Amino acid sequence: APRGFRHIAGYLCIFLAVCAWRLRKSGSFAVLSQKQAPRRHPRWAERKMHSMTMEVLMEMDEELAAEEASMIKRKTADFAEGERVEGVVVRDCGDSIHVDIGAAADAILERGDFIGAADRRVYLPGTHLNVTVWSKANHTLSLRMHRFNSCRCQTCFQPKEGPVHRQSCVQCWNVGRGVPPLFEANGKRLHCVVGPVPESVHEKVQALIKQGNTYWDTWAEKSSRPLQKGRLHGVGIQLSRNRTFPGTAQLRGRCNEVLGEMLDTEMVEVLNNATNEDVWQSFRWYKPPALPSREPGVASIDPADGGSVQSYIGQGYMAVLSNCSEDHAPPVPVAKLLGVPSCKETCPTCRSKGCQACEECCVHVDQDHSASLLLGIQEEDPIIDQMAFFVMGNKAFPLAGGRAFLFDGKVVPHGVWCMRGHYQGMAFVKKVPYKRRARKKPEVSRK
Numbered sequence: 404a405p406r407g408f409r410h411i412a413g414y415l416c417i418f419l420a421v422c423a424w425r426l427r428k429s430g431s432f433a434v435l436s437q438k439q440a441p442r443r444h445p446r447w448a449e450r451k452m453h454s455m456t457m458e459v460l461m462e463m464d465e466e467l468a469a470e471e472a473s474m475i476k477r478k479t480a481d482f483a484e485g486e487r488v489e490g491v492v493v494r495d496c497g498d499s500i501h502v503d504i505g506a507a508a509d510a511i512l513e514r515g516d517f518i519g520a521a522d523r524r525v526y527l528p529g530t531h532l533n534v535t536v537w538s539k540a541n542h543t544l545s546l547r548m549h550r551f552n553s554c555r556c557q558t559c560f561q562p563k564e565g566p567v568h569r570q571s572c573v574q575c576w577n578v579g580r581g582v583p584p585l586f587e588a589n590g591k592r593l594h595c596v597v598g599p600v601p602e603s604v605h606e607k608v609q610a611l612i613k614q615g616n617t618y619w620d621t622w623a624e625k626s627s628r629p630l631q632k633g634r635l636h637g638v639g640i641q642l643s644r645n646r647t648f649p650g651t652a653q654l655r656g657r658c659n660e661v662l663g664e665m666l667d668t669e670m671v672e673v674l675n676n677a678t679n680e681d682v683w684q685s686f687r688w689y690k691p692p693a694l695p696s697r698e699p700g701v702a703s704i705d706p707a708d709g710g711s712v713q714s715y716i717g718q719g720y721m722a723v724l725s726n727c728s729e730d731h732a733p734p735v736p737v738a739k740l741l742g743v744p745s746c747k748e749t750c751p752t753c754r755s756k757g758c759q760a761c762e763e764c765c766v767h768v769d770q771d772h773s774a775s776l777l778l779g780i781q782e783e784d785p786i787i788d789q790m791a792f793f794v795m796g797n798k799a800f801p802l803a804g805g806r807a808f809l810f811d812g813k814v815v816p817h818g819v820w821c822m823r824g825h826y827q828g829m830a831f832v833k834k835v836p837y838k839r840r841a842r843k844k845p846e847v848s849r850k
């Protein structure tokens with residue numbers, strides 16, 4: 404019998420050693436089960452030993468759990484705006500969803516008519532969500548969905564009618580009072596046409612930018628507008644100096660292909676079939692410009708006026724100073740889409756002098772000699788915090804999935820807003836040599 408007891412005591416020591424080792428290794432006793440206990444000693448000893456170790460381990464585990472919980476629960480201040488977090492739905496309160504993101508208090512995902520809001524479905528407790536910390540105002544963590552996944556078409560803003568719709572939707576828009584219209588349709592004054600970027604154009608733009616960067620990357624200045632955010636490169640003629648932009652000889656062929664294909668799209672047909680007789684009556688000083696033409700092509704002097712169709716390639720480019728503050732709020736139509744305050748509310752310059760006077764605001768007009776044909780490309784479901792938008796007057800359109808625009812950049816205040824992400828863009832517009840002329844304000848007559 405003493406021999407037997409010694410055996411049991413021996414097994415107990417080994418078992419406890421194994422327990423301690425496993426505990427240290429895994430940090431939890433969940434891996435321990437009766438199956439893993441030594442098998443060869445009497446059952447009563449096994450049971451007693453097990454209850455003893457269980458008690459000890461339970462206590463240790465409770466301490467560990469408490470310690471872990473206090474470590475995992477982060478303070479509101481420790482979260483960064485724009486930070487991506489995993490969340491678990493706690494409850495759906497109708498106008499908002501309470502989400503556990505490991506913060507001391509629940510974070511709030513609002514329902515609403517803005518990008519990144521919770522949609523209309525019911526969010527069951529326990530559902531995992533990919534969310535972004537959007538703001539920490541008033542000690543409340545407010546969230547947005549991490550990626551853009553809209554149930555609306557971003558050209559006509561109607562509920563999507565199927566996968567074909569996205570690649571075919573063409574829509575004309577009025578972008579605000581006081582802007583002379585480019586054309587009319589059904590008695591409505593319209594300023595622009597918005598449509599898809601054909602798949603083949605997507606590919607051509609990618610190839611063009613890849614080829615272009617082999618030249619542009621070797622420049623001392625990494626952009627044609629080095630003082631502005633992102634990169635912009637011209638393919639065309641520097642009319643004031645009668646020479647071409649670097650890389651133009653190599654790149655103009657591809658630019659002409661993109662221009663040619665875009666001029667064959669339905670959105671151009673819509674514009675070509677439109678009338679603009681009423682424009683002459685209401686804005687007598689305004690002559691709607693033609694589209695940039697196929698002939699004689701990009702970077703070729705048009706003998707008619709000495710001008711040239713230029714192509715501009717943007718990579719994350721914004722018409723704002725490069726050191727512009729990320730705190731400068733987006734223009735009104737983007738702010739509306741994102742459900743945030745606009746530059747008119749937060750920037751003294753935009754509010755009192757207008758966005759065009761503010762060097763931190765992307766909204767501007769250009770001195771062009773034709774209408775603008777512009778396209779912007781971003782992935783189909785970008786991270787919401789990194790989305791790009793094209794602003795025209797009081798409208799803004801996400802570039803997600805690729806979108807093209809026809810408008811007159813002389814009279815429509817416009818610009819790409821893309822504060823934190825990346826996008827690719829291309830614009831075609833005719834420029835003529837700058838001529839000094841007596842400054843005379845155009846006579847404006849509006850009915």
Ligand SMILES: [Zn+2]
Pocket residue numbers: 556557558559560561568572573
């Ligand atoms: Zn649509």
Ligand SMILES: [Zn+2]
Pocket residue numbers: 731746750751752753754758761762763764
């Ligand atoms: Zn401003």
Ligand SMILES: [Zn+2]
Pocket residue numbers: 733734746747750753757758759761764765766
């Ligand atoms: Zn502004």
Ligand SMILES: [Zn+2]
Pocket residue numbers: 767768769812817818
């Ligand atoms: Zn512009």
